[in-house]
Amino acid sequence: MTATLVKKKPKKVYKNKKLNNANFVDFNLNDYQVFLHLVSKLGKVDTSGKYIQYETLQRDHTLTALEFSEVFNISIDMAYGVIKRACKRLMKTSIILEKPELFETWEINVCSQAVYKEKEGKIDIQFTDSIMPYLAQVRSKFVLYNLKEVANFGSFYTTRLYEYIQEFKDTGFITCSVEKLRILFAVGDKFKLYADFKRNTFEHAVNEINNQYDMGLKFKEEKEGKKVVRIEFRFKKTIIRKGYNPHSGKEQNIYIKPKRRQPEHLEQLQIEFDLD
Numbered sequence: 001m002t003a004t005l006v007k008k009k010p011k012k013v014y015k016n017k018k019l020n021n022a023n024f025v026d027f028n029l030n031d032y033q034v035f036l037h038l039v040s041k042l043g044k045v046d047t048s049g050k051y052i053q054y055e056t057l058q059r060d061h062t063l064t065a066l067e068f069s070e071v072f073n074i075s076i077d078m079a080y081g082v083i084k085r086a087c088k089r090l091m092k093t094s095i096i097l098e099k100p101e102l103f104e105t106w107e108i109n110v111c112s113q114a115v116y117k118e119k120e121g122k123i124d125i126q127f128t129d130s131i132m133p134y135l136a137q138v139r140s141k142f143v144l145y146n147l148k149e150v151a152n153f154g155s156f157y158t159t160r161l162y163e164y165i166q167e168f169k170d171t172g173f174i175t176c177s178v179e180k181l182r183i184l185f186a187v188g189d190k191f192k193l194y195a196d197f198k199r200n201t202f203e204h205a206v207n208e209i210n211n212q213y214d215m216g217l218k219f220k221e222e223k224e225g226k227k228v229v230r231i232e233f234r235f236k237k238t239i240i241r242k243g244y245n246p247h248s249g250k251e252q253n254i255y256i257k258p259k260r261r262q263p264e265h266l267e268q269l270q271i272e273f274d275l276d
Contacts, residue, residue, distance in 0.1 A: 011040040011071065011147040013163075019134035020143045020163055023096040023183045027089060029156040033072055034086035035110065036159075038063055038125060040147045042135055057136060059129075064122040072151050080121055087116040087123045097134075098183070143167055149260075152212060157185050158205040165209075165217075165235060169257070172237035175222070177230050194228055202231065215258040 013036050024032060041061045065079035074082070090111045097106045108130035115124045127135065145166050150159045164184060168174045176184075178194070181202060191197035206217050215235045222230040236258045243254035 011037070012043060012144060013040050013147055014043055014135075014142060014144045015039060016134040016136070017143060017167060018097050018099070019095075019131075020167060021098070021180075021184065022134075024093075024160075024186045025095060025188070026093045027156065027186065029154070029159065030082045031086045031089040031093075032156055032159060033150075034063065034068065034083055034123075035090065036147060036150070037068060037071060038127075039135060057132060059127045059132065060124070061127070062122055062124050064120075066121065071147055076121075083121075083123050084116045084118075087114045087125075090114045090125060095131075096183075149257075153208060155204060155208060157201040158208040160184050160186075161202060161205040161233075162209055165233070169238040170240065172235060174233045175230055176233070178228060181231060198228075206233075212261055213258050214261060 024035075027035065038061050041063075042057055063083060065076055065083055068074075068083055069076045069079035072079075091109075091114045094107045094109050097108065099106060109128050110131055111125045112128045113124075113126040116122075117124065143163060143166050145163070150162055153159045153162065161184075164176075165174065178197075182197070185201045187197065187201065191200055202219065206219055209215055209217050217233065217235040220232045220234075221228045222232060238258075239256040241254055241256060242251050
């Protein structure tokens, strides 16, 4: 059966998998939301629903409190404070990327400049040269999702787990070491006891994702002796179907994600378009 594509122009987050797996160290939820919103400005969605990036990516971007409040469903007054605080965090916090193929760990800065303009209610930032390659379009090593998909999460850990799932959305499962999860969630020295780590991070994240999406997300612990060393996550995978694009007149792949849990009259399929 061939489906008709749904026309929508959501803001999309597109980044290299190494960046998706990075340790964001001191970022809190709001800081990370601001970062993701800025990343979504690197590309656009055309009339056919296809995500595209410019040949030369722009380093300088502006984010207004109004834009942020509309995407992340908070008051404009709260948004002013969020982007102001994030402006400082974007400048002072580096992120850590593992490069096992080189036996190296890299620490890079996100922004080379960040300015909060109080009268205009906006921030102007400039991404560093170091981070730009991880924001560029690399077809075989990227993660892509709609920014609105993470807009209602109340936890940094939930957002990070949801992003990680997007790397494996067509498989329906992930097996991840506990140490890798600690890096992904940037917990540092917090939650040294496994029971505390589990309760505050991925167990909470699984519950929050399932409350918002019909994903059937669940996890299973894997042990070596008495110690939990790996977590297996299972979830409903994204369905790939052929769809007719009314704009191009061509058939192409569409990606149908699990439905969002919301009032029936607002419920709709989340569709992601093939980039080819």
